[in-house]
Amino acid sequence: MRLSLITAACLSLRSTLAVFLDEAYHVDYHFALLGQPQDDTTFFHQPNPASKASLIYTLSERGVLGAVNPRDGSLVWRQVLAQDVGRANASFLRAGEDQDAVVGGVGNRVAAWSAGEGRLVWDHHAPGPLEDVEILEIGDGKDSTSTKDAVVLSSGDKPVVQRLDGATGAVKWQHQLDGVDAPYQLSASTTQVFAILLHKTMLGYYKIRVISLDPVTGKKTDEYTLSSENELATADTIISVGANSASPIIAWTDSTHSALKVNIIGTKTVSSFNIEKHDGKAVERVRLHAPYHTNSLPHFLVHYETASSHWAEVYHVDLKKSKISQAYTLPKVSGKGVFSTSNSDANVYFTRITASEVVTVSSVSHGVLGRWTINGFGVASGSDEVVEPISAVSEVSVKGDQVSAIRSAVLLSTGDWVLERDGKTAWQRPESLADTVSATFTTPQEVQELKHSLEIEAHSNVVSAYVHRITRHMHELQRLPLYLAKVPASVVGSFLGTSTDAGAASDPFGYHKVIACATKGGRIVALDAGDPNRILWSRTVTLIKDGAAARVTQPKIDSCPGVFDVRDESLGPHISVSLNATNGEVVPKGCPPSTAVSAPQGVQYTLKDGALEAGQVGKIDSPSLWDFVPAENERILSLIPRPVNDPVASIGKVLGDRRVLYKYLDTNLALLATAKDTTNTAYFYVLNTVSGAILYSAIHAGVDLSAPISSIISENWFAYSYTALSSDSTSKGHHLVVGEMFESLIPNDRGPFSNQANFSSIESTASPWTLSHTYQIPEPISKLTVTRTQQGITSRQLLAVLPSSNSIVGIAYTILDPRRPVDRDPTKDEQGEGLIRYAPTIEFNPNWYLNHQRELVGIDNVVTSPALVESTSIVFAYGLDIFGTRLSPSFGFDVLGKGFNKFQMLATVAGLFVATLVVAPLVSTSMIDELLQDKKSADNCDVTGYKEASQCPMAVRLSEG
Secondary structure, eight states: OBOTHHHHTTTTSOOOOOSSTTTTTTTOEEEOOOOSEEEEEEEEEOSSTTOOOOEEEEEETTSEEEEEOTTTOOEEEEEEOOSOOOTTSOEEEEEOTTOSEEEEEETTEEEEEETTTOOEEEEEEOSSOEEEEEEOOSOOSSOOOOOOOEEEEEOSSSOEEEEEOTTTOOEEEEEEOOSSSEEEEEEEOSSOEEEEEEEEOTTSOEEEEEEEEOTTTOOEEEEEEEOOTTTBSSGGGEEEEOOSSSSOEEEEEOTTSOEEEEEETTSOOEEEEEOOOBTTBOOOEEEEEOOOOTTSOSEEEEEEEOSSEEEEEEEEEETTTTEEEEEEEEEEEESOOEEEEEEETTEEEEEEEOSSEEEEEESSOOOEEEEEEOOOOOBOTTSOOBOOEEEEEEEEEEETTEEEEEEEEEEETTSOEEEEETTEEEEEEOGGGGGEEEEEEEOOHHHHHHHHHHHHHHTSOHHHHHHHHHHHHHHHGGGHHHHHHHHHHHHHHHHHTOOSOOOTTSOTTSOOOEEEEEETTSEEEEEETTEEEEEEEEEEOEEEETTEEEEOSSEEEEEETTEEEEEEGGGOTTOEEEEETTTOOEESOOOOHHHHOSSGGGEEEEEETTEEEEEETTOSSSOOSEEEOOOTTEEEEEEEEOOSSOOOSOSEEEOTTSOEEEBOOOSSEEEEEEEETTTTEEEEEEEETTTOOEEEEEEEOSBOTTSOOEEEEETTEEEEEEEEOOOSSSOOEEEEEEEEEESOSSTTOOGGGTTOSSOOTTTOOOOOEEEEEEEEESSOOSEEEEOOOSSSOSOOEEEEEETTTTEEEEEEHHHHOTTSOSSSOOOHHHHHHTOOOOOSBOOOOGGGBTTTTOOOOSEEEEEEEEOSSTTOEEEEEEESSEEEEEEOTTOOTTSOOTTOOHHHHHHHHHHHHHHHHHHHHHHHHHHHHHHHHHHHHHHTOOGGGSSSGGGSOHHHHHHHO
């Protein structure tokens, strides 16, 4: 599935110089995401009233407010209002007509932002949680400002309605509500502000209570209760409370969706309409679509959905008689569909979007004003899941009596956000990736199959291996036409130096590994690590438990060669499904248990009653290997085991004088972090995961336990970071601690390990010698990881996520080396090792920032994987944004750089070859002419005529012997 958007998502980010100009913005990529848009907080709006150009605004489920360019899907601006909103929490986004501002609210905060630039205009904190935010389209008569005010409804101990100045956010008036009924929503007409409250009866039903307020003074002018008893068993059946329309309405249904009730707010009359069943199937969902402008026609549409079909009814409101009547019905259509509302002056238009077409009608009559055929949204790759629209917003262009053009921003069931322009997909944003909770790498299935075939041939006898190879080549001949079609482009790319990333099918450097991203909704999305412009496949995963299918809600994903293994912690550790890495299809056999476990040597950990319990993988009833019980009031923060695939190229560190310090190498290591809240103390332990022995410990007092504490362990060293509280002698600061473990601190000596032929983690009592340094850093670190290469020969880089600056930095280990000399300059031998003098602070060099000038928002984790070339490590970061790059900590010593001019090299070789062909005959002719001249001189040479024989030509001297 091609995603032109993934490139467009970064168009708003300007370029900048990086350390390597030929790699910046070429080997890395960035998806600036918003999260899945919410239906009631997404709309088209013109940021400049003098221009007809619109932007798409949304406040997503992730709590991110942003503006998207409808032309190409690029992000214009965004602001993070909350870490995660979710469907259960209240969030609001409103825009006044002809206003250069949008007003958003999350939690108890309301803020106004410049619609064109995303600049904060004002900020206000309500006294309690927000229940509604609306734009008041009418003035207060006190000033002539054109900025429209906002009205805010908040709950809590003292529910209140407030009117906020549209220019400053100051409170103009507020009306205190009694705490008996629950505040639900606000509405406004051209003359009144209405507060809607829910009164719970003795039988558990709800009555709708309406309070009318004067928009100028905020004083109550009227109050009444609608007759809704025995109908509203839950607030979820209230389908709409209209706001800012010429005639605001409130609509609800009973729990069985058998009747629709509608009230014109400000009147006590309730109109009732029967909801008909189609094909005997019950209505599962009812939605109402109405305009949000005071000058719009008082028309609205009600959308009905069953399990297999949908239809809609359009209603008109008679303002003079305060009467509601059904105008017409849009016919039932099989499958899922969505509706959207658009305005053009006072006219209202409704647009239906299905998998096959886009149809627009006027609210006045059912005649079709525009129809566009679309090819459908297809089937999700890797499964038979049919892609369906979930919600949409539209903008129409009207010429005469027809809708000449339409563009609709549609959220699909896959989590992608697409724009349909006249029935054609203009762009696509993979917003489902903003919910990624787990990610991992693996090789494509084709690569793994070839590797397996080669292993079979290597371990077979000569005859079997020969037959197997012939058979394999016969199968490969089927792909010969495709290979020949790619040869011209490959040759041209070789000349121009652009053939490094040839795709997963031809990946000699291992850059095109498959990355699987598991989202919290149970969707698995596979990306090509070397080609960010496309998604390989996407599918929703279900697991079978007790014979029933259950959708994955808490996915965890592991990998082995060519396969992804997906499980859900809530369903049990042994219930999983395995997917083909190339196409996402379910495969019968997944990863071996030892491969799918993240902890070393098959040890799994359980946090039970505040204590850490270690046991063997797959042995539920077996006794625990060991327990770690923290001290009183001490809680466990994290346990980071040494990675399973952590190759070590050398068992020792070679010193400048060629002596060796032997590393303490043990695959059974883990770094445990605990905290004691009563004393603001953090504890760090290096454990042996087989015996449970503590090999190293450190205590840090005065730690800010509300700030992130991150840690990592690799090879024979570990690192962790924390934030220290301010004291009388020191200010608040952020610290990074690095420790390295050795068998002995004496060169060429292995200490207590030297006399041991075999080593046992359980019986050994020897502990490593540990050196450590503490550095003060300019900002906190939320996550630490380390680069990985194929053989571990390349120097490692410590990768740190910086949430304050929305960045990721890569710190070379030489900067962090605990052997840096203290209070003295390094000796000549230490200089040869690359050691520098210890300094207590580390300032992050601009060259260390992997994201260059990009802003990486909401990064939760970073995973790394080795490429096939030893110099390179592949990096992938996820959270709200998605970021990927390739790093060469010791430079690209085994691959030519992107700037290498192959054409110039080949031209030079060709030129030398041509020159050789041209010059060779000339040299040969010159030599022959010289010999002929010498022979002629020799015929006329009289040796006796020379004073010395050396003066005679060579030919004469040779002839005279």
